[in-house]
Amino acid sequence: MATTIHEPPQIVKAPPGNGGWRNLVPSEGSPRAVQYAPPPSSTAIWVVLFSITMTFAAFTSALIVRQGSSLDWRHFTLPSILYGNTAVLLASSATLEMARRRVASFMGGARSQVGSPARWLYVTLGLGLLFVAGQYAAWLQLKGEGFYLATNPSSSFFYVLTAAHALHVMGGLGGMVNVLRKLGQSRLRRSTLDATSHYWHFMGGLWVYLLLLLWMKL
Amino acid sequence: MHDMSAHAAQHHAPPTSFIRKHVFSLDHKVIGKQYYGLALIAVFAGMVLSWLMRIHLAWGAAPIPGLELLSKNGAPAGVITPEYYLQLMTMHATIMVFFVLTTAPFAAFGNFFLPIQVGAEDMPFPHFNMMSFWVTFTAFLVLMASFFVPDGPTLGGWTQYAPLSAVGKVAGPGQGTGVILWAASIAIFCVGQLLGSLNFITTTLDLRVKGMSLMRLPLSAWGWFITSCMGLTAFAVLMPACILLILDHVAGTSFFVPSNLVLNDQLQPHSGGSTLLWQHLFWFFGHPEVYIAIVPGMGIVSHVLITSMRRPMLSHRVLIYSMGALAVLSYMVYGHHMFVSGMNPVSSLAFSFPTLMITIPSTIIVLIWIGSLYGSKLRITAASLFALGFVSMFVSGGVSGFFLAQPSIDIMLHATYFVVGHFHMVMGVAAMFGIFSGTYFWFPKMTGRMMNETLGKIHFWLSFVGTYCIFMPFHYLGMAGNVRRYSAFVDDYTMRLIPVHKFITVAAIATGCAQFIFLYNLIHSRFKGKPAPDNPWEATSLEWSTPTTPPPHNNFGDKLPVVYHDPYQYGVKSSTGDYVMQASPEQVATPHEEK
Numbered sequence: 001m002a003t004t005i006h007e008p009p010q011i012v013k014a015p016p017g018n019g020g021w022r023n024l025v026p027s028e029g030s031p032r033a034v035q036y037a038p039p040p041s042s043t044a045i046w047v048v049l050f051s052i053t054m055t056f057a058a059f060t061s062a063l064i065v066r067q068g069s070s071l072d073w074r075h076f077t078l079p080s081i082l083y084g085n086t087a088v089l090l091a092s093s094a095t096l097e098m099a100r101r102r103v104a105s106f107m108g109g110a111r112s113q114v115g116s117p118a119r120w121l122y123v124t125l126g127l128g129l130l131f132v133a134g135q136y137a138a139w140l141q142l143k144g145e146g147f148y149l150a151t152n153p154s155s156s157f158f159y160v161l162t163a164a165h166a167l168h169v170m171g172g173l174g175g176m177v178n179v180l181r182k183l184g185q186s187r188l189r190r191s192t193l194d195a196t197s198h199y200w201h202f203m204g205g206l207w208v209y210l211l212l213l214l215w216m217k218l
Numbered sequence: 219m220h221d222m223s224a225h226a227a228q229h230h231a232p233p234t235s236f237i238r239k240h241v242f243s244l245d246h247k248v249i250g251k252q253y254y255g256l257a258l259i260a261v262f263a264g265m266v267l268s269w270l271m272r273i274h275l276a277w278g279a280a281p282i283p284g285l286e287l288l289s290k291n292g293a294p295a296g297v298i299t300p301e302y303y304l305q306l307m308t309m310h311a312t313i314m315v316f317f318v319l320t321t322a323p324f325a326a327f328g329n330f331f332l333p334i335q336v337g338a339e340d341m342p343f344p345h346f347n348m349m350s351f352w353v354t355f356t357a358f359l360v361l362m363a364s365f366f367v368p369d370g371p372t373l374g375g376w377t378q379y380a381p382l383s384a385v386g387k388v389a390g391p392g393q394g395t396g397v398i399l400w401a402a403s404i405a406i407f408c409v410g411q412l413l414g415s416l417n418f419i420t421t422t423l424d425l426r427v428k429g430m431s432l433m434r435l436p437l438s439a440w441g442w443f444i445t446s447c448m449g450l451t452a453f454a455v456l457m458p459a460c461i462l463l464i465l466d467h468v469a470g471t472s473f474f475v476p477s478n479l480v481l482n483d484q485l486q487p488h489s490g491g492s493t494l495l496w497q498h499l500f501w502f503f504g505h506p507e508v509y510i511a512i513v514p515g516m517g518i519v520s521h522v523l524i525t526s527m528r529r530p531m532l533s534h535r536v537l538i539y540s541m542g543a544l545a546v547l548s549y550m551v552y553g554h555h556m557f558v559s560g561m562n563p564v565s566s567l568a569f570s571f572p573t574l575m576i577t578i579p580s581t582i583i584v585l586i587w588i589g590s591l592y593g594s595k596l597r598i599t600a601a602s603l604f605a606l607g608f609v610s611m612f613v614s615g616g617v618s619g620f621f622l623a624q625p626s627i628d629i630m631l632h633a634t635y636f637v638v639g640h641f642h643m644v645m646g647v648a649a650m651f652g653i654f655s656g657t658y659f660w661f662p663k664m665t666g667r668m669m670n671e672t673l674g675k676i677h678f679w680l681s682f683v684g685t686y687c688i689f690m691p692f693h694y695l696g697m698a699g700n701v702r703r704y705s706a707f708v709d710d711y712t713m714r715l716i717p718v719h720k721f722i723t724v725a726a727i728a729t730g731c732a733q734f735i736f737l738y739n740l741i742h743s744r745f746k747g748k749p750a751p752d753n754p755w756e757a758t759s760l761e762w763s764t765p766t767t768p769p770p771h772n773n774f775g776d777k778l779p780v781v782y783h784d785p786y787q788y789g790v791k792s793s794t795g796d797y798v799m800q801a802s803p804e805q806v807a808t809p810h811e812e813k
Contacts, residue, residue, distance in 0.1 A: 040342030040420040047419050047450065051412055054454035058502075062462060062495055066473060070490030150470035153490060160465070164458075 039191035045198045052168060056206065059164065060213060063157045067217060074152040078214060079141040085134035086211055089169075092127035093204040095120050100197045103183065107190060121180055124200070128173045135166045154218045161210055165203070172200050230344055232771040242352070244344035245771060249351050250330030251664065256355060257322035257653075260313050262737075263362075265730050267310035274298040276716070276723035278706055289370050291391070301391045303705035304373035308392075309365070311376035312400065314646065315507065316407055317358050322653045323514035324449070325354070325414055328442035330664060332418060334761040335439045337427025337779050339772040341417040350417070353410035361403035364396045372396035375703065377504065380474035380496040384466040385488070388481045398467050401460040408457035411449050418446035427760075429781035433535065434800070436759045436785040437524070438656075440538050441517020445510050448545050452506040459499035466491070497559060501552035508645050509548045512612070513541055515652025516583060519605035522659045523587065525757045526602035527594035528796055530786035532586050540579035540586075547576040557625045558632045566625040573623035577616070584613055599755075600674025604655035607682045608648050614686075615643025618693060633703070636696020639689045647685045654681070654736070661740075662754050666767050667747030673739040677732060684729025691718050756797055759785050763801045 067073050099120030106117040139159065147155040175196040182188040233239040243249060273282060281296030292302030329347070333340055341347045364371035369391040374383045378400065387394030422435070422443040435443070462473040466488070474496045475488035520537060524530055531537055553561065553569030587609050596602060618640040621627045631637060654677075661669045696702075700715050707713050753762040765775040779801035787798040790806040798806045 040424040043424050044343065044416055044420045047416050051416075051450050051454045054451050055458050058455040058458045058499060062458070062473065062499065065495045065498065066490075066492055069492040069495070070477075072472075072477065072490035149465070150472075153472060156465070156469075156471040156473065160462070 039189065041189075041191045041195045045195040049198070049202050052202070052206070056161075056164070056210070059157075059161055063161075063213070063217060066153050066157070070153065072153065074154055076142075076145070076147055076154060076218060078158075078211075078218060079138040081134055081138050081141060082211060085131050085138065086207065088127050088134060089131045089204050089207055092124045092131065093201050095127060096124040096197055096200050099124055100193055103188070103193055104190065107188070118180060118183055121176060121183070125173060125176050125180070128169060128176065128200075132166055132169055132173075135162055138162070158214060158218060161214065165207055165210055168206075169203050172196070172203050175199060230340065242348060244340070244348050246329050246333050246341050246344070246347060247664075247769065247773075249347055250326050250328070252351050253321050253326035253329055253354070256351075256358060257318050257326055258737075258740075260317035260321070260358065261650075262733075264310050264313040264318060265733065267306045267313070269727060269730060270298065271303060271306050271310065272719075272723040272726045274303055274705060276720040288365065292370055298705070300705040301373055302370070304375070304390075304703065305371045305392050305396070307703065308373055308375050308400075309361070309371050312361060312404075315376055315511070316404065317354075317361075318653075319511035319646065319649045320411065320449075320507070321354065323518060323649055323656065324442060324445050324510065325350075325411075327438070327518065327653075327656050327660065328418060328445075328514065329414075331660065331761050332439055332442050333421055333425065334764065334769060334773050335436050335759055336421060336425055337430055337760050337774070337781065338421060338425035339774070339778075342420045342425060343417055346413045347417050350410045350413035353406055353413065357403045357407035357410060360399055360406060364392070364399040364403075367395045367399065369394060369396055372400045374400075377500060378463070378496070379500075380463075380466075380493045381476060381479055381486075381488075381491070382481075383496070384463055384474040384491070385479070385481060385486050386467060388484055388486070394467070398464055401463045401467075405457050405460040405464070408453040408460070411453045412457075415446040415449040415453070418442055419450065422446075427778050427781060430760075430800075433538075434781055434784055436517075437520040437531070437534070437537060438514075438517040440541060441514045441520075444517075444541050444545050445513045448506045448510050448513070448548065451549070452503040452510065455499060456503035459496065459503070462499075463496070494556075494559060497556050498552075501555045502549070504555065505552040506545070506548040508641070509544050511645050511649045512652075513544060515608060515649045515655075516541060518652050518656040518659075519608045520587070521759070522601045522605040522655050523591065523596075524786045524788065525659075525755050526597045526599060526605070527590060528597070528788040529590070529594055530784075530788060531590045534784070534786070537583060537586050540582045543579040544576065544583075547572055547579070551576055554623060554625075554628070557628045563625070570623055570625055574620075577620060577623075580612075580616055584609065584616075598675075599658065600669070600671055600678055601655050601659035601755075603675060603678040603682075604651045604658065607678060608651040608655060610682075611643050611648035611651055611685070614690075615640055615645070615648060619644060631696055633701055634696035635692045635700045635702055638702050639692025639696060642689045642692065643685075647689065651681075654678070657740070659755065660761070661743065662750030663761055663764075663767055663769070665744050665747070666750050667743050667745075668750045668754065669743040669747060670739050673735055677735045677739065680732035680735070681729060684725055684732060687725035688722050688729060691722055694718065753799075756795060758783070758787055758797050758799045760800055763799055 099118075102120060103117045139162070142155065142158065147158070149156055149159045179188060179193055179196050182192065230244055233243060233245070238244075240248065270282060270285065273280065279297060282293065282298070283296055285293040285296045285298070289302055292299055292305060298306070329341075369387060372378070372383070372392040373390055374393065374397065378397065382389040382393060383397050385393070422439065426435070462471070465471045466473050466475060470487065472488040472491040474493060475486060475491040476493060477489040479486040479488065520531060550572040551569060553565060554573045557566050618636065622631060622637065622640060658669055658674050661667070695715055695718060698711070698715055700712055707716060750767055752764070752767045755762075760779055760781070761769075763779055764770070764773060780803075781800045782803050783798055783800050783806070785800055787800075787806055789796055790798055792798045792802075792804055792806055794802075798804055
């Protein structure tokens with residue numbers, strides 16, 4: 001997929017104005033004249049991340065209560081591929097950060113970046129897909145050892161937690177494709193890129209947390 | 219690439235096709251009306267179900283003509299079986315709690331008026347907003363579909379306690395496919411509410427117009443904002459719980475089903491699950507849900523009362539902080555629903571204490587309402603009457619909460635009609651009165667026509683007296699030991715309570731019929747009502763500053779308003795009368811600026 005490179009636009013920064021929780025002082029004049037206000041996506045991403053945190057907190061508490069109240073809990077060794085997947089996901093966070101900086105400087109008018117604003121985004125997208133494929137391979141590995149979804153509560157939680165996380169990662173991949181599409185059309189907003197980046201880094205952190213949880217509990 | 223202002227970012231062109239204008243609309247006002255329409259359908263469906271239950275309780279052997287068409291097995295020859303009674307009860311509660319009490323005061327009015335009250339052109343994510351409604355509508359269809367599956371809907375109650383909700387059809391009619399559809403519906407509903415909460419929070423924080431500080435938001439906007447924060451937390455927990463419940467059904471997992479469970483002489487193929495786990499997950503959502511239903515109503519009736527009193531509340535800030543305290547405390551009290559679950563008595567005390575604490579902000583709110591009403595020259599309208607009715611119901615239903623908050627008393631009253639009376643008054647009817655108050659108040663702005671005030675007042679008095687006749691005797695029944703959810707009376711002492719049930723049934727049918735006055739008024743006024751002026755109640759907040767009534771596509775036309783005042787500048791001397799609108803630059807003689 002080719003990316004059309006357009007002339008970097010100039011960003012006009014004006015003092016904070018209409019709307020936003022930072023503005024508490026009424027003043028006169030037409031609000032139409034105000035050119036900058038905090039973009040809603042910069043708030044929305046934290047709302048989304050909070051909601052996801054609550055969902056996984058619910059899963060976590062379910063796991064802890066379920067394990068604590070039963071005698072049928074069977075421990076098993078986590079599929080080794082998970083550690084490789086972890087490295088892939090963390091690497092994708094690093095490549096995304098490089099992409100974000102390059103795109104940001106491109107958007108700020110740095111002509112030296114004009115040739116490659118999207119390259120690292122494609123790398124991140126590829127690593128994200130590799131992670132999901134790796135998770136699928138982990139399920140196959142576990143299945144090969146005789147642990148299915150209903151075999152034991154420990155395997156049930158393994159499949160539920162990893163599948164829920166993988167679904168959220170796929171949502172992040174969708175966001176990445178959206179960023180690439182908008183970048184190609186020169187319609188990308190800085191706030192959209194930042195929100196996608198925050199989400200992706202959160203997915204990495206969440207996975208590390210889940211891996212530790214699964215390692216300790218399973 | 220270009221950076222845009224927050225307001226320009228959520229602007230979208232007016233739709234031209236019928237589908238984009240009325241069906242898959244991005245306009246928050248249309249979406250608000252769609253939510254209202256969904257709630258209207260749901261409330262009448264829920265009301266008919268309650269009539270069927272009431273008729274069965276009063277005259278158990280009496281056939282109900284035509285009911286066998288809905289369920290041949292559940293109502294053979296029109297007589298409701300005990301199992302079908304429970305199925306009707308479950309659907310009544312689920313429909314009312316999720317698709318009426320959550321949908322109408324929060325999603326319907328909030329969608330229509332929150333962006334306007336903050337001065338925005340729309341929600342920041344209109345596509346998510348549209349999805350929010352259609353996802354909720356899908357959830358409703360999935361739930362209603364359970365009426366038409368072979369065993370009918372689930373009979374497990376809106377709480378769906380495990381293990382009977384997790385083992386399949388062996389637990390009774392509707393406990394197979396019915397539960398799966400119920401859990402799927404609620405999980406889908408959660409997605410819709412999360413999308414809605416995302417929009418509500420970002421609208422309130424990021425799209426406020428120039429001069430609109432947080433403390434200048436009207437109390438109704440505060441109610442929606444606080445509710446959206448609660449919804450974000452509560453629905454994010456209920457959704458995974460429903461997913462785990464579905465997996466116990468379809469994948470054979472054992473999250474909620476314990477070992478060695480024998481039902482109908484069949485050993486269940488599950489092991490080690492925790493029945494209490496479901497209760498913890500459910501009630502972590504379930505108790506905040508009570509406040510998700512009632513806090514928007516608190517905001518709406520405060521807004522209506524202030525406009526009718528022509529003066530602000532005794533303390534705008536304290537009322538907001540108290541609503542916020544309710545939201546925070548609502549997450550710390552859920553264990554009081556589980557006092558009889560065998561929990562450690564120390565845990566009971568730990569949950570009892572914050573439950574009693576939560577009465578403090580509730581009482582402060584009520585005292586602010588009553589103190590503000592004292593000595594005011596209240597304009598008696600249908601909207602203000604229903605707002606007063608809300609206060610009355612909230613107090614009457616809330617008082618019984620003091621008793622239920624104490625484990626020693628709750629153990630006696632748990633699962634009796636006392637609890638049913640309590641939550642129907644404090645959560646159900648109070649929230650309904652909030653919806654009615656909002657409808658009579660905002661109908662002119664939503665449709666451009668006035669509702670008939672006389673019919674509105676008749677509707678109020680019949681509803682007010684009727685609901686007291688229905689739900690006050692419930693407390694008596696509970697204290698007499700009448701257990702809830704039983705479809706028949708078999709013991710000597712409960713047989714003596716049947717006349718009370720007959721009285722309640724007559725009251726329920728009469729009060730339900732009174733709602734058709736409202737329905738007639740709503741539909742007739744929509745098409746034949748008197749044209750509404752832009753500001754019929756002489757109110758001050760931004761929804762009454764729109765250039766047209768109903769508001770244009772982008773709410774404020776070519777120029778966004780600038781806010782100069784606190785939201786409730788009443789009782790002042792101005793060029794317009796005894797009030798100054800928020801968007802008016804006019805300096806007032808005695809501004810109500812709360813420090």
